[in-house]
Amino acid sequence: MTGDGTTPLIAIEGLRAERQDADRRFRLTVPNFQLRPGDRVAVLGPSGSGKSTFIETIACARAPAAAQAFLVNAPDGAVDVAGAWADRREPLLTRLRARAFGYVQQTGGLLEFLSVRDNIALSQRLAGRADPDWIDRLGRELGIDALFRSPPARLSGGQRQRVAIARALAHRPSVVIADEPTASLDRGIARVVMGLLCRTTAEAGAALLVATHDLALVEEFAFAPIGLTDDGSRDAPDGALQAVTLSSPSHKGAAA
Numbered sequence: 431m432t433g434d435g436t437t438p439l440i441a442i443e444g445l446r447a448e449r450q451d452a453d454r455r456f457r458l459t460v461p462n463f464q465l466r467p468g469d470r471v472a473v474l475g476p477s478g479s480g481k482s483t484f485i486e487t488i489a490c491a492r493a494p495a496a497a498q499a500f501l502v503n504a505p506d507g508a509v510d511v512a513g514a515w516a517d518r519r520e521p522l523l524t525r526l527r528a529r530a531f532g533y534v535q536q537t538g539g540l541l542e543f544l545s546v547r548d549n550i551a552l553s554q555r556l557a558g559r560a561d562p563d564w565i566d567r568l569g570r571e572l573g574i575d576a577l578f579r580s581p582p583a584r585l586s587g588g589q590r591q592r593v594a595i596a597r598a599l600a601h602r603p604s605v606v607i608a609d610e611p612t613a614s615l616d617r618g619i620a621r622v623v624m625g626l627l628c629r630t631t632a633e634a635g636a637a638l639l640v641a642t643h644d645l646a647l648v649e650e651f652a653f654a655p656i657g658l659t660d661d662g663s664r665d666a667p668d669g670a671l672q673a674v675t676l677s678s679p680s681h682k683g684a685a686a
């Protein structure tokens with residue numbers, strides 16, 4: 431599903447992201463990518479093809495190795511993300527993450543010293559948008575309201591994932607970015623969670639970007655798929671770079 435051609439929330443050209451360990455380097459290249467209000471985009475690709483690397487870079491959790499352009503139209507004005515990383519403008523990036531993005535990390539990323547409810551409320555506090563009723567509703571819809579007073583340590587993997595999703599939606603961000611948000615959930619709950627992510631972002635005119643392996647959900651919720659391709663060079667004995675190319679979104683005209 432794609433937006434209506436309005437100004438992009440995120441606009442990227444010539445982005446490169448890299449990960450490196452002792453003997454090999456992984457490189458993701460993104461010639462261009464745009465995310466507009468109302469877009470619902472799924473990043474697909476085999477394990478190790480760079481979905482998390484892409485998601486983390488878009489969420490400004492990882493610095494790009496290079497970018498000709500990386501702009502985010504945040505609620506309080508456009509932000510040159512490439513420039514902010516280059517100039518180490520961390521306060522600007524922190525404000526952008528807090529106000530523009532809702533981010534569901536693959537690992538959940540909950541704060542162990544806060545209760546479930548306070549973990550969810552944290553995103554509202556950081557964005558300056560307190561709304562306790564909305565937290566209650568998210569808790570009910572995600573089936574985690576009975577856990578609000580618990581510490582995250584008492585939660586199962588699937589419960590933690592739902593708390594992370596509530597936290598990413600609580601401050602009503604204009605872009606929700608989720609790395610395998612249904613990976614720990616059984617089929618029934620996965621459908622509820624994906625439905626809530628889609629409905630909440632659609633109602634708010636926000637964009638939704640998910641990395642997932644779940645093709646059935648991609649189809650059911652009419653995501654526009656973009657694919658990461660693996661050129662197979664990653665394990666070359668000389669440690670050759672892997673070149674992975676994210677084609678520009680091929681979702682124009684996808685089902686609404």
Ligand SMILES: Nc1ncnc2c1ncn2[C@@H]1O[C@H](COP(=O)(O)OP(=O)(O)OP(=O)(O)O)[C@@H](O)[C@H]1O
Nearest residue numbers: 449450451456476477478479480481482483484664
């Ligand atoms: N900390 C790291 N240091 C070096 N290389 C890494 C690191 N983490 C991941 N990589 C490599 O980067 C590549 C991309 O990993 P990434 O986690 O982005 O892929 P993915 O598509 O999200 O995989 P999965 O579906 O298994 O979560 C992989 O080839 C991986 O080996």
